[in-house]
Amino acid sequence: MNRKGFRDPRFDDLPAYALGALGPEEKAQVEDLLARSEGARRELAAMLETAASLHAAAPQVNPPAKLKAGLFAAIAANRKDALLEFRPAIAGKPLNGRIVTAGTQAQRPATFTPGRSALAASLTALAAAVVLAVFFGMRTAALQNDLDSVNRRMADERAVVDELQVTVSALKGEVASASEKSGEQGDQVSRLAQANEALQAALMDQRWLTYVTFERDWAAASWLRPEPDAPGAQGQIVVSPAGDRAALFVDGMPPLAEGSHYLLWLMGAGWRWEAAAFTVDEQGYARVDISLPGSVAQFTDAVITRESTGEQTDVMRSQVVR
Amino acid sequence: MADLDLLALIGRSDRDALEVLYDRYARRVFSLAVRILNDPVTSEEITQDVFLSVWRRSTSYSVDKGKFTTWLFSIAHNRTIDELRRRRRDRNQNNDDIDDHLDVESQGTSPDDLAVAHSEYAVVRQALSVLPPEQRAVVELAYFKGLTQAEIALKMGQPLGTVKTRMRLALRKLRDALGARINAEAI
Numbered sequence: 001m002n003r004k005g006f007r008d009p010r011f012d013d014l015p016a017y018a019l020g021a022l023g024p025e026e027k028a029q030v031e032d033l034l035a036r037s038e039g040a041r042r043e044l045a046a047m048l049e050t051a052a053s054l055h056a057a058a059p060q061v062n063p064p065a066k067l068k069a070g071l072f073a074a075i076a077a078n079r080k081d082a083l084l085e086f087r088p089a090i091a092g093k094p095l096n097g098r099i100v101t102a103g104t105q106a107q108r109p110a111t112f113t114p115g116r117s118a119l120a121a122s123l124t125a126l127a128a129a130v131v132l133a134v135f136f137g138m139r140t141a142a143l144q145n146d147l148d149s150v151n152r153r154m155a156d157e158r159a160v161v162d163e164l165q166v167t168v169s170a171l172k173g174e175v176a177s178a179s180e181k182s183g184e185q186g187d188q189v190s191r192l193a194q195a196n197e198a199l200q201a202a203l204m205d206q207r208w209l210t211y212v213t214f215e216r217d218w219a220a221a222s223w224l225r226p227e228p229d230a231p232g233a234q235g236q237i238v239v240s241p242a243g244d245r246a247a248l249f250v251d252g253m254p255p256l257a258e259g260s261h262y263l264l265w266l267m268g269a270g271w272r273w274e275a276a277a278f279t280v281d282e283q284g285y286a287r288v289d290i291s292l293p294g295s296v297a298q299f300t301d302a303v304i305t306r307e308s309t310g311e312q313t314d315v316m317r318s319q320v321v322r
Numbered sequence: 323m324a325d326l327d328l329l330a331l332i333g334r335s336d337r338d339a340l341e342v343l344y345d346r347y348a349r350r351v352f353s354l355a356v357r358i359l360n361d362p363v364t365s366e367e368i369t370q371d372v373f374l375s376v377w378r379r380s381t382s383y384s385v386d387k388g389k390f391t392t393w394l395f396s397i398a399h400n401r402t403i404d405e406l407r408r409r410r411r412d413r414n415q416n417n418d419d420i421d422d423h424l425d426v427e428s429q430g431t432s433p434d435d436l437a438v439a440h441s442e443y444a445v446v447r448q449a450l451s452v453l454p455p456e457q458r459a460v461v462e463l464a465y466f467k468g469l470t471q472a473e474i475a476l477k478m479g480q481p482l483g484t485v486k487t488r489m490r491l492a493l494r495k496l497r498d499a500l501g502a503r504i505n506a507e508a509i
Contacts, residue, residue, distance in 0.1 A: 015489035016471040020403045021464035023472065045388050050497040052395040054465050055350055056446040058357030062349050067366050071344070071373055075337060 008033060011040060018047035217241045222302045222318045230254050230315040233284065235304065239296045246290040248276065250304070253284035253315070260308035262315070264288060267301035325390035332380040340377055348373065351398045358402045358466055368405065372398045403468040449499035457492035460485055
C-alpha cells in the first residue's frame with residue numbers, strides 16, 4: 001500500500017500465487033509486482049511458508065529404495081553440469097529421465113549411466129540416428145506418396161491416350177474406307193464414262209445398222225477417212241442397186257460455227273461435183289440423200305469440206321470404190 | 323546439521339550432504355507428489371527431479387528467499403502441479419479419483435490417515451480442519467488439485483473476488499494455527 005492508501009490489485013493475487021493457483025498471465029503480473037515491491041515480497045514470503053507447510057497434509061508414503069540408489073548412482077557418474085544438460089523435463093513434458101537403481105540397468109536412461117560415457121555417447125548417437133531414420137522414413141513415405149500420386153496420374157493419362165489411339169485408329173479406318181470408296185467412285189465414274197462412250201458408239205452403230213437393214217439392197221461405195229480437222233469423224237456413202245441414188249451417213253463431225261456448213265464433193269477425172277450441202281446435229285450426225293447425175297462409176301473420190309465465210313477446209317476424204 | 327549447512331556442502335559437491343537432505347525430506351516430497359497425482363511412478367520421477375535441482379541449484383538459494391523447506395516444497399509443489407495440469411490438458415489421465423481422495427482426507431476419516439503417526443501431519447490436518455469449509459475447500463482445490471483461482475470460482479459458483487478473499491483468510495488462519503510450528507522449523 002502506498003502513501004495515498006492505494007493498494008495494487010495484484011496484491012490480491014499473492015495468496016493464489018503462494019498456493020500455485022494462478023494462470024500464466026496472472027503469474028507473470030504478480031512476479032512483476034514482486035520484482036518492484038519489497039512489501040509484496042515480504043507478504044508473499046509469509047504466505048509461501050504457510051502454503052509449503054501444507055505438504056504435510058499428505059499421507060506419508062516412503063519412496064522406493066531404488067530411487068535414492070539411482071539418484072546417487074547418477075550423481076556419482078555425472079557432474080552438475082552434466083545433470084544440468086540432461087535434467088529430465090517435468091513441466092509440460094513427459095518425464096523420461098527418471099533415474100532407476102543399479103538393479104534395473106535395462107531401464108536406465110543412457111545419460112545417467114555411471115562410468116559409461118562412451119556407451120552414453122553411443123546411445124545418444126543411436127537415438128539421433130533413430131530420429132534421423134524416422135525423419136527420413138517419413139520423408140521417404142511422403143515422397144513415395146507423391147510418386148504413387150504421379151504414377152496414378154500417369155496411368156490415367158495413359159488410359160486417355162489409349163482411348164484417343166483407339167479413336168484415331170477408328171477414324172483412320174473410316175478415312176481409308178472413305179478414300180477407298182472415293183477411289184471406287186472415281187473408278188465408277190471412269191467406267192461410266194467408258195460405258196457412255198461405248199453407248200454412244202453403239203448408238204451410232206445402231207443407226208447405221210438400222211439404215212443398212214432398212215435399205216438392205218444398198219451397197220457401200222465409199223468409207224470416208226477423217227482429216228486432221230475432224231479426227232473423230234467417220235462416214236459412209238451407200239448407193240442404191242440401180243446406181244442412181246446415193247446416201248451419205250456421217251457421225252462425229254465437228255460442230256459448225258454459225259454461217260458455216262459442210263459440202264460433199266464427188267470427184268471425177270479432172271473435175272468435181274458438189275453433191276450436197278448439209279449440217280450436223282449435236283453429235284455430229286447427218287444423213288444426206290443424194291440424186292446422182294449418172295453412174296456412180298464415174299466418180300473416183302469423195303471429199304467433205306467445211307465452208308465458212310469464203311474459207312474452205314477439207315475435213316474428210318475417201319476414194320469411191322464402186 | 324542444519325539444512326543451510328548441508329546446502330553449503332552440496333554447493334561444494336558433497337554427496338553426503340545431499341544424502342542427508344534426501345533422507346530428511348524425500349519421503350515428504352514423494353508423499354506430496356503421490357497425494358496430488360495419485361501416481362507413484364511419476365511421483366518417483368518428480369522426487370528425483372526435485373533433488374537433482376537441489377544438487378544443481380544449491381548455490382542459487384539464499385536465506386533472503388525464505389526457509390529452505392519453503393524453497394524445497396515450492397519446487398516440489400510447482401513441478402507436481404505442472405505435471406497435473408499437463409495431464410489435464412492432454413486428458414490422457416483421469417484424476418477424478420484424486421478428487422475423491424481429497425474429500426476423504428479433508429474430512430480426516432481415512433483409516434490409513436489415522437494410522438499415520440506423524441505429528442506434523444496431525445498438526446496440519448488439525449489446522450485444516452478448523453478452517454471454515456469454504457476456505458478449506460479453496461485451499462485444497464488450489465494446492466492439491468492444481469486449480470487456478472478462476473477455475474475454483476467457476477467450480478464453486480462464486481465471484482473471483484470471493485475466492486481470493488477466502489484464500490487470503492485461509493492462509494492467515496493456517497499461519498496462525500501453524501505459526502509456532504512454522505517458526506520452529508529449522509532454517
